Amino acid sequence: MSVWDSIVGQQQVIDQLRAVSTGDGAAIAQSWLICGPPGSGRSNVARAFAAALQSPDHGLGDEPTRVTRQVLAGTHPDVMTLATDKVTIGIDAVRDLIVSAEQMPTTAPWRIIIIEDVDRMLERTTNVLLKEIEEPSPRTIWLLCAPSAEDVLPTIRSRTRIVSLGVPSDAQVARHLEEHVTLEDADGNSLLGADGQPVRPDHALAMRAARLAEGHIGIATLYAGNSDVLRDRDELVVGLVGLRKASQAILLAEKLMESAKAQAKQSVEAAVAREERAFRQLNGLGPKDRVPPSLRPVYNQIGKKDDVRRQTTRRQRDVLDRALNTVASVYRDVAVLQNDAVDSVGLVNLENAEAITDLSARLSRRQVIDALDEVETARRRLAGNGNPQLVLEALFCGMT
Template sequence: MSVWDSIVGQDRVVEQLKAVAGGDPSAITQSWLICGPPGSGRSNVARAFAAALESPDHGMSDEPTAVTRQILAGTHPDLTLLATDKVTIGIDEVRDIIATAEQTPVTAPWRVILIEDVDRMLERTTNVLLKEIEEPSAHTIWLLCAPSPQDVLPTIRSRTRIVNLAVPTQAAVSRFLQERDGVAPSLAQRAARLSEGHIGIARMYARDDQVMSDRDELVVGVLTLARASDAVLLAGRLIDSANAQAAADVERLAAVQEADFRRINGLGEKDRIPPKLRGAYHAIGKKDELRRRTTRRSRDVLDRALNSVASVYRDVAVLQNDAEDAVGLINLENRTAITELSARMSREQAVRRLERIAVARRRLAGNGNPTLVFEALFCSLVF
């Protein structure tokens, strides 16, 4: 399987990047901005492109080379990955990565610097990066990822080659789940539909019955909001669910990191950690770090919940505009309740509710108290 086979619904971009990776190295653009909405796979595209640039087979062999496997795992010495769970990427992190970018590649043709979520940089931090993007070292390629070009400062946009990704179709996501993860067709189709083209969320729905069940309960809760007390109770259940999901995700991640630490250092599952490694080992499970990760994951769950709530009023608008045959419904399981709501609610009222969801998203992104944000939102949705 070639490195590109894991990319879903981006045929045009894949052909473009294949041609670049297999072309004249002296003609390659050295600074790239890969843009796509959440779930479009921009980070996966960036890693596949990095593998194609670094591997002797340009990522085209059916059997991945050792270089390709290392790049995709993030362990190749000439790949430097900067990702963060924080709200912003710090200026010291960027200065460190710039120092790395100046170094000559160890084994591969290029030193590749991949920065996920470059939109999380403040302007001062971006200015530190600017000169390197404008005049990269001779053997360095920068791959920056962001939701859209507009999320990045114009000074960065103007100095990079922009690649825009599309939202994968439901059919493409469903096919991916069936072929790559062995998901049953009916479940794959439902997970793809409910994820609205977000590959990561589709895989989550297909793998985790509880996450799917939580979404179902949220949609039913929104459709049955009749009084302020319903809104408060629904907000409380949502926050509890988000915190539980986040804690479980972080616990799993910490376990994986601990296992990787042991493997890298040649330690068995039951072996004692040598004194000289204990500091690094215990840093994986530091309370402050786990708390920060849990908060970040909880916000991700709540952001996903906002998408689910918005999908209800999106479906209402679809029915009100007789567009079901053209674009379909997301919440097919709730079609009867949504049809009834679309008959009782005016088009203006449906649009206003979508606007209120957008306000809640901005408040949440601005570190608003999640409980208060969702209580206010759900109270405004009562009909």
């Protein structure tokens, strides 16, 4: 199985990076900017590229090498990844990376530094990074990820080789879901069939999840694997198209907040449980075995209260951002109907086509544009740490 098999709908980029990774190492650019809209898989592309550069078989073997597995799991000593749960990437974290980047690789051909969401850097932080991007150490490669080249300062952009990802088609996303996604139970545990194999989504569910996610692979995976999340989305759409009074708007905002909190809590708890299981397996411990005193300090770092609180807040923001995408998709569908464009671009919310058709008859085109603007205003307010409950109430009240 090639390291590139998990990349969805980016064949042109795969061909480009595969040729680089199997070519003359002296000709490799050492600073890259991988751009793509949210959900296009830019971080996955960066990790796959890193694995292809580091692995002896360039990630093309029938079975992944130990190096490939380490890179994809984030445990390779010569591949470092900087991601953040915060609004911005801190300057101290970047300085620490630069210290590592100046060292020679220990076991692999390259020392590779991946920075996810480099667009979250403030200008002062970016300036610290600039010199390393301009003159990287001889055996260091920088892989920066951002939604678009325009989201990165020109000083960085002009010194990198830019790779642009597209939005995968619904069919490509659905095929990925059918082959790689495992359905989950109410507690977030993977479902297994009688033969012990993972239970995959059927074609109808995969196609629906892909359509509703609008090309976002991560969201499509969530919709296909977790029926509760998909149900919450359906309820939001039904509540939205039925808005008539301010009281309904307040209740819809309250219900969405409750859903966001519950989803965030469940997601973080499941992540902590997976990390605990992985720790026990790595150290030869059973599910109920007592953790030895020598391992207890490391084990206690899993699920620390401060980390859980920060991760829960971030996951809640992700749920609300996904909800805003859902709201925008409804008014996008209204605009499609008002402009007789269904045959050319289709509807996202096919299951609610009748209610959305009624909504399109009630609203003027100006009102639809204003509603889409209000969604973006709400998104900016949430990004600026506005009170989520008040932001949602204002948004929904404006749509009654």
